[in-house]
Amino acid sequence: MSVAARIAGPDLHETSVAPRSRSRMLALVIALAFAAVGGQLVRLAWQNEDASTIRVSMMSSPANTLARPDIVDRNGRLLATDVQMPSLYADPLLIQDADEAAERLVRLFPQIDVRELRQSLADKSRRFVWVRRGLSPAMAQRVHNLGIPGLLFVDEIRRTYPAGRLGGHILGRVDIDNRGTGGIERYIDEIGASEAAVGARLSARAPVRLSLDLGVMHALDEELAGAMVRYEAAGAAGLVMDVLTGEVVASVSRPGVDPAVYEDALDPSRIDRIAAGTYELGSIMKLVTVAMALEMGRSLDSMVDTAEPLKAGRFTIEDLHPLGRPMSVSEVFIHSSNVGAGQLALSAGAATQKAFLQKLGLWSALKTEVSSGPAPQKPQQIGRIEQITLSFGHGLATTPLQFAAASAALMNGGTRVTPTFMALDGEAPVVRGERVVSARTSALLREVMRRNVTDPAGTGRRADVPGFEVGGKTGTAEMAAKGGYRKKSILASFIGTFPSSEPRYVTLILLFEPKGQDVTGGEITAGRNAAPTTARIIERIAPLLGVPAKSL
Amino acid sequence: MRILNVVAVLLALSSAFLLYGLNYDTRMIERSLHVREREAERARADIAVLRAERAHLARPERIEPLARRLGLEPLSARHLLPGPGLAAGNITTSSTSVR
Numbered sequence: 001m002s003v004a005a006r007i008a009g010p011d012l013h014e015t016s017v018a019p020r021s022r023s024r025m026l027a028l029v030i031a032l033a034f035a036a037v038g039g040q041l042v043r044l045a046w047q048n049e050d051a052s053t054i055r056v057s058m059m060s061s062p063a064n065t066l067a068r069p070d071i072v073d074r075n076g077r078l079l080a081t082d083v084q085m086p087s088l089y090a091d092p093l094l095i096q097d098a099d100e101a102a103e104r105l106v107r108l109f110p111q112i113d114v115r116e117l118r119q120s121l122a123d124k125s126r127r128f129v130w131v132r133r134g135l136s137p138a139m140a141q142r143v144h145n146l147g148i149p150g151l152l153f154v155d156e157i158r159r160t161y162p163a164g165r166l167g168g169h170i171l172g173r174v175d176i177d178n179r180g181t182g183g184i185e186r187y188i189d190e191i192g193a194s195e196a197a198v199g200a201r202l203s204a205r206a207p208v209r210l211s212l213d214l215g216v217m218h219a220l221d222e223e224l225a226g227a228m229v230r231y232e233a234a235g236a237a238g239l240v241m242d243v244l245t246g247e248v249v250a251s252v253s254r255p256g257v258d259p260a261v262y263e264d265a266l267d268p269s270r271i272d273r274i275a276a277g278t279y280e281l282g283s284i285m286k287l288v289t290v291a292m293a294l295e296m297g298r299s300l301d302s303m304v305d306t307a308e309p310l311k312a313g314r315f316t317i318e319d320l321h322p323l324g325r326p327m328s329v330s331e332v333f334i335h336s337s338n339v340g341a342g343q344l345a346l347s348a349g350a351a352t353q354k355a356f357l358q359k360l361g362l363w364s365a366l367k368t369e370v371s372s373g374p375a376p377q378k379p380q381q382i383g384r385i386e387q388i389t390l391s392f393g394h395g396l397a398t399t400p401l402q403f404a405a406a407s408a409a410l411m412n413g414g415t416r417v418t419p420t421f422m423a424l425d426g427e428a429p430v431v432r433g434e435r436v437v438s439a440r441t442s443a444l445l446r447e448v449m450r451r452n453v454t455d456p457a458g459t460g461r462r463a464d465v466p467g468f469e470v471g472g473k474t475g476t477a478e479m480a481a482k483g484g485y486r487k488k489s490i491l492a493s494f495i496g497t498f499p500s501s502e503p504r505y506v507t508l509i510l511l512f513e514p515k516g517q518d519v520t521g522g523e524i525t526a527g528r529n530a531a532p533t534t535a536r537i538i539e540r541i542a543p544l545l546g547v548p549a550k551s552l
Numbered sequence: 553m554r555i556l557n558v559v560a561v562l563l564a565l566s567s568a569f570l571l572y573g574l575n576y577d578t579r580m581i582e583r584s585l586h587v588r589e590r591e592a593e594r595a596r597a598d599i600a601v602l603r604a605e606r607a608h609l610a611r612p613e614r615i616e617p618l619a620r621r622l623g624l625e626p627l628s629a630r631h632l633l634p635g636p637g638l639a640a641g642n643i644t645t646s647s648t649s650v651r
Contacts, residue, residue, distance in 0.1 A: 026557050030560045030561065040575075078604065079607075081600060084597040163607065164608075166613070203596065203599070222616070540626045540628070
């Protein structure tokens with residue numbers, strides 16, 4: 001009312017102004033008022049829209065920190081996840097006594113260097129100094145209880161690995177800013193599955209599902225640990241691979257690495273012996289040699305001249321237990337005859353042998369999600385002696401993962417297998433790789449693998465598990481050392497497959513430098529250690545993998 | 553004319569008050585939204601920690617000794633029967649077949 005009176009007021013006294021222009025002015029003022037109201041309405045509507053999309057985040061991490069997706073195993077069990085943890089920083093300007101503060105902090109965190117901390121806390125020109133990132137809530141409380149002014153907390157995303165050491169080699173690790181620096185963690189960043197942590201929400205990203213099965217991993221890990229004790233081995237490694245899809249269901253290398261422990265990854269004795277180390281795998285390579293012979297039209301019964309030791313230059317290749325007579329191809333495999341394998345390679349020719357190794361992917365590095373893979377060590381040129389040594393697994397050092405992939409191709413009917421650590425969609429039909437050997441060759445290899453286990457004289461007889469039709473081949477390789485080979489230190493291996501009538505998985509078990517025991521009759525050959533270990537492993541994992549047992 | 557003016561001014565005034573009230577309410581709602589989002593964020597953080605802890609407690613390394621102490625053992629071929637065995641009705645449990 002008063003406003004109207006004020007507007008109308010002067011007009012009552014000043015009659016000189018025409019009533020017409022007066023009412024016009026009034027209309028203008030009112031129009032302006034409504035325009036202001038309208039403007040306010042629009043502003044409010046805008047503001048409201050902003051408010052509804054505001055992301056409140058307690059994660060005030062530095063800009064370069066990443067929020068990562070969970071990593072789960074093929075059955076959805078958690079292997080890696082992001083959690084929020086308080087990180088401790090200091091504002092030196094607010095710290096009254098840097099010496100005392102540093103001393104009391106170091107009492108809680110003995111890993112911190114006192115002098116460095118004291119220096120940074122005393123530097124009044126800075127307002128922000130990290131003290132320790134990623135504290136447990138209990139630790140944060142203890143720091144809080146110190147009651148030192150100028151010590152502040154901020155919540156940060158930290159990576160945790162609930163499964164611990166299992167799968168550590170494959171998972172890789174992250175740095176202090178939660179960025180992947182190895183293994184699957186780096187792969188996740190490469191494919192762009194992680195995002196900047198600022199404004200990001202926890203567990204808002206689709207989990208990355210690996211091909212690994214935690215249960216199988218554990219069974220493998222435990223049996224390998226048992227084998228290391230039983231055979232006094234210096235190390236052990238093993239893997240289980242799906243022969244059709246190439247999915248690595250389990251891969252263990254003891255002693256493993258804990259992704260949460262930074263020092264582990266730097267320790268050369270903790271190297272991933274499955275995918276990162278290359279080894280001369282020994283007689284298990286005869287699987288490849290026999291495959292090549294079968295591809296060239298030989299049958300399991302065709303004879304090979306093994307009566308005499310093989311001579312190549314100044315070397316003489318002999319068998320451990322020479323039969324002194326010609327052998328069939330299957331006998332070469334079952335008795336693991338070096339002479340026989342050498343003869344098979346020589347009759348194939350160097351070019352064919354190299355081409356066959358190339359076709360199986362054993363001649364070049366194998367790239368997986370976890371790493372680009374080390375290049376195999378191979379001979380410069382393939383002469384007579386190289387042909388012979390290659391035929392029984394010396395002179396060519398590959399990763400066990402590579403060899404397992406080649407074996408899977410030989411077992412699955414003859415199509416190429418690309419090893420992967422990512423779970424493939426269970427619903428989708430399996431896409432077969434290109435053909436590397438004929439279906440006939442694959443069938444014959446399965447037969448001879450099985451025979452090597454069922455034959456009373458077979459080197460793999462201790463690998464049998466009733467009901468699961470295990471087939472396999474032993475390998476006992478002398479480990480290369482400076483200036484030659486060490487007779488007493490060997491690499492015992494066993495490539496296995498089950499069920500051999502229609503293989504679903506291949507297993508590769510490696511025991512490093514096993515010693516002779518009473519249980520092995522003092523022997524260190526793979527038939528006495530790697531083969532029975534394989535039996536124990538398959539007996540445990542076959543039910544986990546849903547492989548039905550055949551009636552006994 | 554005058555009455556119209558007065559009404560218009562009154563209208564402008566009342567809508568101004570209305571707007572002020574609306575604005576105030578919106579701010580309140582925004583504030584409570586912030587609180588809720590903060591709560592949700594905290595709950596998410598708790599869930600993440602609990603999931604990690606659960607997975608850590610359920611890791612096979614820890615479960616296996618516990619299961620063995622309870623008298624359980626890994627499944628093996630002798631616990632499994634092929635299909636026809638079930639039909640024949642000769643089902644045995646592991647404990648009966650062992651003892």
